[in-house]
Amino acid sequence: VLRESVQARVPGAAPLLSIGQVLARLTAEFPDLTPSKLRFLEERQLISPARTESGYRKFSPSDLDRLRFVLTMQRDHYLPPGGSTFASPSILSAERRMPRDELIREAGATPQLLNDAVSSSLVAPADLYGEEALAVLTCLAELQRSGIEPRHLRGFRAAAERELGLIESALIPVARRKDASSRAKAGELAREIAGQLEIVRSSLIRSALSRLDP
């Protein structure tokens, strides 16, 4: 293992942080960060902090940036299970992207259905579509076989917008501050609220459904 020696503390040089200082700086943004996790990420070569002569880890600002990036990817479930893919140059190529005709074919849909989905605001038009669009269009194709068309779901988009408005209003007290840790907390709270709203909604739908076949 190659050990870089730490650069001398020059006036004006960016400070190098110990593992504890890194934690203190990032736990607000990533609450479940631990020393153990940092060591694990290094073992997986997702980060490569320098070392002091005696073996202490020292994190540069660019290490911090990289760490933030890795943790964000992981939090938003964009991290593929095998770390080996990080050997490839572009980390962001993790999500599959496909052109319009491939999307239509994979989803078992038709060009007309995609047009309808776009004009009903259920799928955002794009040059290259992602996995989310594929999942949605696949569902729309199956729903069409039951006689449910995209235009029947126009209300979904409006409801999602109203829900966003509700969540935004709940975030106002937190979102006023614009520093990174406050923004991260706001995002976390937003996801939490969305999850709770989904539980309420799914309960209502289940109980409505149960009236169908008791």
Add this chain to the structure above:
Amino acid sequence: VLRESVQARVPGAAPLLSIGQVLARLTAEFPDLTPSKLRFLEERQLISPARTESGYRKFSPSDLDRLRFVLTMQRDHYLPPGGSTFASPSILSAERRMPRDELIREAGATPQLLNDAVSSSLVAPADLYGEEALAVLTCLAELQRSGIEPRHLRGFRAAAERELGLIESALIPVARRKDASSRAKAGELAREIAGQLEIVRSSLIRSALSRLDP
């Protein structure tokens, strides 16, 4: 271990599904469901399918409902990490019924909140409330701490009713026949459609949310 024997196939009885049939029915809704995971969830006593005399697992419609519930909780990160907590009465304990004051206390709610939930048609009034009502009221109590009140969610009930109407209209060709097997098929189709609608809706909400903190 107590082994229930499987009831004989009576005309009109709901069909019991093997582990493979359960998988076929749920992989669209929960793509990473596997036999291994189902067995694991049973080991953790989160589901308790019946067994044939020879030991094959058999899942009833209510097992399916419970499974859907457990998987949804898990997907939305509401499943507590330690399995030990399931020994204590919790949201996920099966078949539990409780009176009004116990519901309010367990949910961390207030009598007023339950009244509001009932008058906003988010919780159905009852003498004994079930785990579903507990889950909903718990969410409503947490939402209230973010400033979101039951009355803000009145639209949820109306949307659920519209969704039921949509599903009912899709069922008309199947539901015309009133024999047991047609009714069972209709119920299955209804749940399937509801699952697809949920995928579309959650995608819209996720994409709306992502506009909050890019």
Add this chain to the structure above:
DNA sequence: TTGCTCCTCACGTCACGTGAGGTGGC
């Protein structure tokens, strides 16, 4: 009988967590 599904049990694995035992640094 064949091919398929399903069973249990033991072990593997992935992403860490948890001490034990030891050293560095103001």
Add this chain to the structure above:
DNA sequence: TTGCTCCTCACGTCACGTGAGGTGGC
């Protein structure tokens, strides 16, 4: 010197995944 942070290494754990070896069912 003391108390704190940090180190490695071994082992534990949680939520499953993976065969091995065997039986059930149309």
